[in-house]
Amino acid sequence: MLAAVQKPIAADVLFSQAAFGPPSWRSLPSWYLITTDDQMVPPDAQRFFAKRMGATVTAIAASHAAMVSHPDLVGSFIVKAAAAAEAKAAVATH
Secondary structure, eight states: OHHHHOOOOOHHHHHOOSOOOSOGGGTSOOEEEEETTOSSSOHHHHHHHHHHTTOEEEEESOOTTHHHHOHHHHHHHHHHHHHHHHHHHHHHTO
């Protein structure tokens, strides 16, 4: 299904000279799911990205499409990240 519906990123996004602004990970808590069997984004690059953003990291033995091959693990990871963000927001408002 992914092969049938996923579209490539628009070239104008990649080659645009327009500034994107500061990345959100510089000011917001970040979570990163490293997929150790990824053939699209090398795991070492993923680890570099996660470290640079100070992310909370979880690694799974999965490909780039981890949400398809491991939906329960990916869903659990998202729920944990959302709960952490919610807890932090609750502390900030009190």
